[in-house]
Amino acid sequence: MHGVQMETIEQLVAACLALGAEDVSGWSEAEKELANTAAQPVSAVNELRAAILAGMDPLGDAFCRIRSAEDRRPQGQTYTPAPIVNAMIAWTLTQPSPARVVDPGVGSARFLLAAATAHPDAELIGADLDPIAGLMARANLATAGHSERARIELIDYRSLNLPKIEGTTAYVGNPPYVRHHGITPAWKKWLTATSQLHGYKASQLAGLHVHFFLATLSHARTGDYGTFVTSSEWLDVNYGSLVRQLLVDGLGGESIHVVDPTALPFSDAATTAAITCYQVGKPVESIRMHPVKSLDDLGKLSGGQEVARQRLVEAPRWSPLLRTAAKLPDGYVELGELARVHRGTVTGANRVWVQHRGAVDLPHSVLMSSVTKARELFEAGDSLTDDSALRVVIDLPTDLDVFDADEKKAVERFLRRPEVKATKSGYVATNRRAWWSVGLRKPAPILATYMARRPPAFVRNIAEARHINIAHGVYPRQAMSEPAIARLGDHLRVSVTLGQGRTYAGGLTKFEPREMERLPVPNLEILNDADAQLDSGRAVL
CATH class of the missing domain: 3.40.50.150 (Vaccinia Virus protein VP39)
Structure with a gap:
């Protein structure tokens, strides 16, 4: 790190203070508290200053090293690399010169520093909820000589007060990635x-x-x-x-x-x-x-x-x-032409509706062997032939009068349990025809995982297990023979790659149902041909 060792947050804060963030005007109480607990100012401040003036970000780099990606993830803190920052600021140069540049999640001020050079007359405003980020941004901007026209606020961007000004405002940055x-x-x-x-x-x-x-x-x-x-x-x-x-x-x-x-x-x-x-x-x-x-x-x-x-x-x-659909090989169609892909049912409360066998006293007819973890499909290999190790989903009918007297008493006892009654007011339950009826889909001939750091598992569902929303079910649009379904599963298993899905923050690749329906597969004629040899790109007759 440019000869300057910052291995703790206290050392990082001390470096920020030494670089010019010591002016407490406008500081939040959280920033002042951090400053009071900081270690002694670091040596080699000139080296840090030289690195910042050369366009590097030693403070932000140290922060990302000290606080791991996993620790930063709850606040959505992913720091943007220079090529992306530079490209985005270069685009702003194609627009009218702004009177003000606002970064909604300022971090260490990478965007504001680049914007300051591109737009030398613009006011610079950054918002962030992390007081350490506030100190880094102040220190970087002070080092680069932009303190007088910069304002860093420890505030949620949604609550930021932006007074009306003459001229335009440019909004530039990397909003924090936080899931709902x-x-x-x-x-x-x-x-x-x-x-x-x-x-x-x-x-x-x-x-x-x-x-x-x-x-x-x-x-x-x-x-x-x-x-x-x-x-x-x-x-x-x-x-x-x-x-x-x-x-x-x-x-x-x-x-x-x-x-x-x-x-x-x-x-x-x-x-x-x-x-x-x-x-x-x-x-x-x-x-x-x-x-x-x-x-x-x-x-x-x-x-x-x-x-x-x-x-x-x-x-x-x-x-x-974003792309022109690739031409399908001869004899191939999109999976959606042969089958619909449906995500499994949302129970609304797995702790209640998903149980181990023997854990509840209910009629056997409502206890559905089900795939409830993606791992179960990855471990099944080509086919799921035995459902004895699977948990069951309690899938009650909407009409409880279909049970005989003893069965109905058992069901009513179950529904009176406090943990079961508590699910009644949940979003999923209130949108069902009957709050107690999960409504599982019928068994899918092929089950598929849809989110992982590896290609999906396509598993022939010989055991006729049901599935909840951790998996997709592949349902043929028209009757298909068992050999044709097996060949379809074999093809999907060897041909689908991670690149055909969408990668999310954290490295997970996801296939939505409609995305899975766009996968190229052999047409029905080829799947029905026992002599056809299938591989990942074509059918050989």
Whole structure:
């Protein structure tokens, strides 16, 4: 680390103070408390200063080393590498000169430092909830000589107060990636209320980056512009529809550049990154969609093909718009032509509805052997032939009068249990025809995992097990012979690669049902031909 050893947070804080973050005006109490516990100022301050002035980030690098990726993940702290920062700031140079640059998750101020050079007259504002980030940002900006025009606030970007100014504001940064599980109910209510205020509908399953796009619309005025780098999942998932709506109407989407995870856009997170450029209030006739294989291809974010507004509005997912569908080999079709792919049923409370055999006194007819863990499919190999080791899902009918008197008494005793009654008011239960009826799908001939750090497991379901939402079921659209189903499973097992799915922050690759339906497979004629030899790319007759 440039000869300067910072192995603890206290040493990092001391370095920030030594570099010029000691002016406590505007500090939060959390920052002042950190400063009071810091070690003595580090030596070799000049070396740190020289590294910062040379465009490096020794403070941010030390922070990422001291606090592991796992420890930073709850706050969504993924620091952006220089090639992405530089490309995004280069794009801002193609827009009107901003009077103000705002970074919604400032971290160590990598974006603001680059923006300060590109826009020497702009005010610089950064928001972050981590007091250590606040100190790093202050120290970096002070070292580079930008303190007088910079303001760092320890505040949630959604609550940031941005006074009206003359001129435009550029919003640039890497919104923190936090899944909805880590977002408080109060902020989920904010998402619903704020989206309704602007005329949109939002899902409370949305991640924090979706909130930040909406917050930007609330902060911005027509003529402002911005570029964010996020995980690309919002392109396709249902809860990302708000961002897609915003870019078509309101935020004024200009271009989307999707960086393949093999390019390693982030050193500590294997993810498909999306760099989104927008011009607030500009009517959208089209948006440029640009698949990026290498960070060297980013340039000034000028690449890509125009996709018309109508296609954007009609498309349920946007990632297919990034590429022209590859020509299928002769004799091949998309899986969706032969079968529908359905995600397993959501129970709403696995602790209640998923049980070990013998754990509950209920009629045997409602205890369904089920795949409830992806591991069970990975361990099954080609076929699941024995369901004796599987747990059971309690799948009661909506009409309890179908049971005889003794069976109905047993069911009613079960439903009176406090832990069972507690599920009655849950979101899933309240949206069922009967709150107690899970409603499992019928057994799927082929079961498939859909999220892992390895290709999906496609398992022939000889045991006719049911499945919950940890797996997909492949259901033929028309009757298929047992040998044809087996050949279909064999082909999927050897042909599907991780590159055909979408990689999320943390390195998990996911196949949504409709994505799985796009996989190339031999047509029914070939699958029915006992003499056909199948491999990963073609059928040999």
